[in-house]
Amino acid sequence: MANAERLNRVAEADSTFRRDGTLWVGKCLICNGPIAFDARNGEGATLEHIRARGRGGDSGPENLGIVHGRCNAEKGRRWDPKRRRDDGEYEAFVNRLLDRRRQRWRDPDGAPRR
């Protein structure tokens, strides 16, 4: 699936996001700050695997969040295996993000069609 299409799917399933013309406007899953991306090409946001695939995370919408490129990069640096902190800390961080994702959950089938 193309990156823009996957971003659209996740935005549909995240209640902080709404459509504004060609943009999706919502909140970054990591920093909670405002974020917007172009629905046609995905420009302006990156897709984040909350639990990294290398740590058993899948690519289901519950494990995907829309984040700033800088937040994604920061998370990557912080949890780089070469500089890994203890696993308990990683688990707590991932669980906080998964909780936030669940709190924002919106059933895509129940969302208004455009």
Ligand SMILES: [Zn+2]
């Ligand atoms: Zn962010």
